[in-house]
Amino acid sequence: MPIVGGLDIHRKQLTFDYLDTVTGEVMRGQIAPADREHLRAWLVRFAGRDDVAFAMEGCTGWRYVAEELAAAGIAAHVGEPADTAAARGRKRHAKTDKTDSAHLRRLLAEGRLPECWVPPAQILEYRALLETYHDVRREHTAWVQRIHAVFFHQGAPALGEGALRTEQGLAALREAAAAHLSPGGQLQVATALDMLAAVEARMEVLRTQLRYAARHLTGAKVLAARLYGVGPVTALALTCWLAGEGRFSSSRKAVRFAGLDITVWSSDRKGPPGRLSRQGPPVLRWAVYEAGKTHARSSAPDHAYYAAVKDRKNSKRAALSEARKIVRQACHILTELGDDALTAA
Numbered sequence: 001m002p003i004v005g006g007l008d009i010h011r012k013q014l015t016f017d018y019l020d021t022v023t024g025e026v027m028r029g030q031i032a033p034a035d036r037e038h039l040r041a042w043l044v045r046f047a048g049r050d051d052v053a054f055a056m057e058g059c060t061g062w063r064y065v066a067e068e069l070a071a072a073g074i075a076a077h078v079g080e081p082a083d084t085a086a087a088r089g090r091k092r093h094a095k096t097d098k099t100d101s102a103h104l105r106r107l108l109a110e111g112r113l114p115e116c117w118v119p120p121a122q123i124l125e126y127r128a129l130l131e132t133y134h135d136v137r138r139e140h141t142a143w144v145q146r147i148h149a150v151f152f153h154q155g156a157p158a159l160g161e162g163a164l165r166t167e168q169g170l171a172a173l174r175e176a177a178a179a180h181l182s183p184g185g186q187l188q189v190a191t192a193l194d195m196l197a198a199v200e201a202r203m204e205v206l207r208t209q210l211r212y213a214a215r216h217l218t219g220a221k222v223l224a225a226r227l228y229g230v231g232p233v234t235a236l237a238l239t240c241w242l243a244g245e246g247r248f249s250s251s252r253k254a255v256r257f258a259g260l261d262i263t264v265w266s267s268d269r270k271g272p273p274g275r276l277s278r279q280g281p282p283v284l285r286w287a288v289y290e291a292g293k294t295h296a297r298s299s300a301p302d303h304a305y306y307a308a309v310k311d312r313k314n315s316k317r318a319a320l321s322e323a324r325k326i327v328r329q330a331c332h333i334l335t336e337l338g339d340d341a342l343t344a345a
Contacts, residue, residue, distance in 0.1 A: 001021070001051050001052065001053045001075070002020060002021050002022050002051045002052075003018055003019070003020050003021070003046070003049070003051060003052040003053070004018065004019055004021065004053050004054075004055075004105055004108050004109045005017060005018025005019065005052075005053070005054045005055070005101075005104075005105050005108075006018070006054065006055050006056070006100070006101040006102060006103065006104025006105035006106075006107075006108065007054050007055070007056045007065060007101060007104070008056075008057075008097045008098075008100040008101040008104065009034070009056055009057065009059055009060075009061040009062060009065060010034060010061075010097065011034060011061070012032060012033065012034060013030045013031060013032040013033065013034050013097075014030065014031040014032075014034045014039065014065070015028075015029075015030050015031075015097035015098060015100070015101045016028065016029055016030070016031065016042075016054075016101055017098065017101035017102045017104075017105050018054065018105060019105060019109065021109075028098060028101070028102075030097075034061065035064075036064055036068055039064075039065065039068050040068055040071075040072070043068060043069070043072040043074065046072060046073075046074060047072070049073070050073055052073075052074045052075065053074065053075035053076075053077060053108060054069055054074060054075070054076060054077070054108075055077040055078075055079055055104040055105065055107060055108040055113050056076070056077070056078060056079065056104065057078070057079050057080075057081045057084055057100075057104070058078045058079060058080060058081055058116045059081055062078055063124060066078060066118060067121075076118075077108055077113055077115055078115060078116045078118055079104060079107065079113050079114055079115060079116065080114045080115070080116050083114035084103075084104070084107065084113070084114055087103075087107055087112060087114065088103055117244050117247055119240070119244070119342075120342060122342075123240050123243075123342060126210075126213050126217070126236060126240050127240050127241070127281075127283075129206060129209055129210055129213065130210065130233070130236065130237050130240065130283045130287075131283055132206060133203070133206040133207065133210060133233070133283075134282065134283045134286060136199055136202055136203050136206060137203065139195075139199055140196065140199045140200065140203065143192045143195050143196050143199065144164055144192075144196070146188070146192050147159070147164070147173075147188075147189055147192045147193075150181065150185050150188045150189055150192075151176070151177075151180070151181070151189075153185075154180065154181050154182060154185050155180075156176060156177075156180035156181060157176065157180065159173060159176070164196065170193070173189070173193075174189075174193075177189045177190075207233070210232065210233050210236055211232045211233070213236055214232035214233065214235055214236040215232065215345065216344055216345050217236065217239055217341075217342070217343075217344065217345055218337065218340055218341055218342070218343050218344070218345045219235075219238075219239035219243045219333075219334055219337055219340075219341030219342060220232065220235040220236045220238075220239045220345075221235070221345045222333060222337065222341070223235040223238055223239060223330055223333060223334075226329075226333060227291075227326060227329055227330065227333075228294070228295070228300060228301050228302070229291040229292070229293075229294030229295060229300070229322075229326070230291050230326060230330075231291070233287060234287040234288060234290065234291045237281075237283055237284050237287040237288075238284065238287070238288070238326075238327070238330045238334070239334065239341055239342070241257075241258075241280075241281050241283075241284045242254055242257075242258075242284075242327070242330055242331055242334050243334045243337070243339075243341040243342050244334075244339065244341075244342065245338045245339045247334075247335075248331055248335070251327070251328035251329075251331040251332060252328075254327050254328065254330075254331035255324050255327050255328060256277070256279075256280075257279075257280050258280050258281070258284050258285055258288065258327050259276060259277050259278045259279040259280040259281075259282075259285050260276060260277075260285060260288070260320065260323055260324050260327060261276070261277050262275070262276065262277075276320075285323075288323040288326050288327055289319055289320065289323045291322075291323065291326050292318075292319040292320065292321070292322030292323035292325075292326060293315075293319045293322075295318070295319075295322045296310075296315065296318070296319075302322060302325070305318075305321070305322075306318045306319075306321075306322055309321050
């Protein structure tokens, strides 16, 4: 490419550094504020050229930058942040936006940029829905825990397991709050119940959209049909983050991508060994863990293994082991499907 460059993305500005390999001229500067309109205006300088390429890290904001580059006929290369930082080597100077953009430009020019897979626009939309659903579920759990905490803090009788799941249970909860809690505690519980009602309404809307998306995506339909415990939401998450031609050379790398592998001791890290790495998308990790827990049922095809691990360790270890199996199996199925997994069913 006669013109290669790097873009360092921040909320306030985009820092650019590009080289014209024909003339040897290097241009540096910033695009501010960092939004589509100003980026589009800056890209006009490359109008009519098809020999321009820019690299950027796969951090927050890469999506609109990549889309604007593609719309302008410029090749967009998204680098994996951790591997891009590792390619810098031992840090000898202060890290700045200018050095970051220059580093990306050099990696791209030398063919050493550790590139990420850039999913189609529709898959990005499905990912956004999944992340929103996961966030709302966590918010729901937080409000439920807050209610239990208020009852315990004021010495009220403990709530039953299904106190928040039925109308009868909710009515009993309100009576218990009125009988045992102070006015401030009653206000806390009433506020939490109102928030739960709003969150549950939004969850139902999102769940409906996710089920519809899973029914109309080939990879999700196949996974839901072939893997025990994998429902439409989990199947959609597996497809959105694991599908694609040549994504993983082995299923073990898919497990590592999901953050379900076990860490080992390393002299350059402070964290203890024997813990989950927790790298990769939290939504995918949550979804497959919930699917792994379904093997606790006696009717599950892998219940014997789940029970053996539970007896030897605990139920959490057993669910994690099943989650890893699900990711490996899903990786093999999606590899067979190739890019067809991302097509409409």
